[in-house]
Amino acid sequence: MKITDLFERGEFAVSAEVGPPKGIHIEEMIEDAKKYLGGVDAINVTDCQSSVMRVGSLAVCKELKDAGMNPIFQLACRDRNRIALESDLLSAAMFGIDNVLALTGDHTKMGDHPQAKPVFDLDSVSLLHTMCVLESGKDLGGNDLVGEPPKFAKGAVVSPCSDSVDAQLVKMEKKIEAGAEFFQTQAVFDSEKFIRFMERAKQFGKPVMLGIIIPKSAGMCKFMNNNVAGISVPDSILEELKADKEKTKAGITGVEIAARIIRECKPYCQGVHIMSLGWESKIPSLLEQSGLAR
Amino acid sequence: MLITELKSKEEILSLAGEKAFIINCLGCKEIYFPEKEAKELQKELSDAGRVTGILTTDYICNPDNMKLRLQAYLEQIEEADTVLVFSCGVGVQTVADFLEDKKVCAACDTIRLPGFQGVTPTEVDCGQCGECYLNLTGGICPITACSKSLVNGPCGGTKDGKCEVDPSMECGWERIYRRLEKLGRLDVLRFPTQMHDFSTDEVTKECKES
């Protein structure tokens, strides 16, 4: 099912993210997804996130789909040239995987194979354009596709709390020009910043899914503040996490914080995208507390 | 040592704006440079009253040299709305860095000639990509100033204005954004989706033999 169908019906969409393992056994991951992600509309599968080599996003999407779930295929431009990207898009469509999130991807130097050649033949914008070209029945070389062309729900990312919001908005507009139909955001910890961003982004009229990370500890938040682009966790949240260490460790504080952010931002956006970073088990209670349980 | 090719006539004529100051650099790229066509084009612009001055010089990739040469022409540059540079990508960028408040445009594409390198060691770099983007990026090369050589805007990795790959390096696209903002030309960023053509980055056999 295309996630864009939900937006068209005016529904508030929920997605969650899973990271494939470095290995070939994904049974546990599929079981966890069945157990904890029943309440979400779609599951993003990351594509060698942070440039760390793992089992493939497309293969895991197919497994999730076979298990009755609705995957979003994350596709990064770091590891493939345009031939491989187009080919993988056709493969996805062949499997009936029709939600694609176009990413530029982190640089190879950021991950566990810093020696690898960074490709970046295309980027997120030209990848979105590529999907439109395939949808028109052609490839980037101008050749005809055989038979009925694929049709994708084309997604992209945006970073509302980036320190250069103006540049982010320019890029967001370029992505829309190139074909983006929905957006998932980098993790938001500052509702006010997000709301200010949405006041400017709403002119584009594209659905935006608020990015959420359940904060696990003050240490994790400090790490993100120092190392992750576009994430800034305010001091007040750091204090909250420090206040009762046991409660934080059990995930109760983090879920409370995340649910509060969702409730505050919900009137301004069209969906939520949860990046659980291993805490899939907390998602049901997060949905419950944010009023999104079905 | 580089090979440059003129951009299309229509493109150059539209880049020139109403009044252009023209810089020709004959430092190292006179080899293969289509001087005749360039001169004709410049004459056409000149006859139409669209040129405030022409400076033909060499090694504008050397910032000190370039500043010295430009000194005598500052008034004519002031009068122009565009500075149109016929040189390799390094030359255009060096001029754009110096004339921060001016619209500086590249009239050429720089192509790779295997076995040759530029002569002036400088921080400004040109990857000889074959389809110069400087006119879309405020005179800062996205191929060499961005770690991923992105041509459609920044990735999401910019943090405090620095590049995700190397925190001691300024994000190239952040620089591009700020340059265009300063020039009041942010609308330039609304260019259509770019797809880099990797088939043009090396000089063709015919060109080498001509």
Ligand code: SF4
């Ligand atoms: S965009 Fe950069 S690499 Fe390409 S020709 Fe211009 S200066 Fe050189």
Ligand code: SF4
């Ligand atoms: S952070 Fe800036 S310079 Fe670095 S890869 Fe991204 S856009 Fe390019």
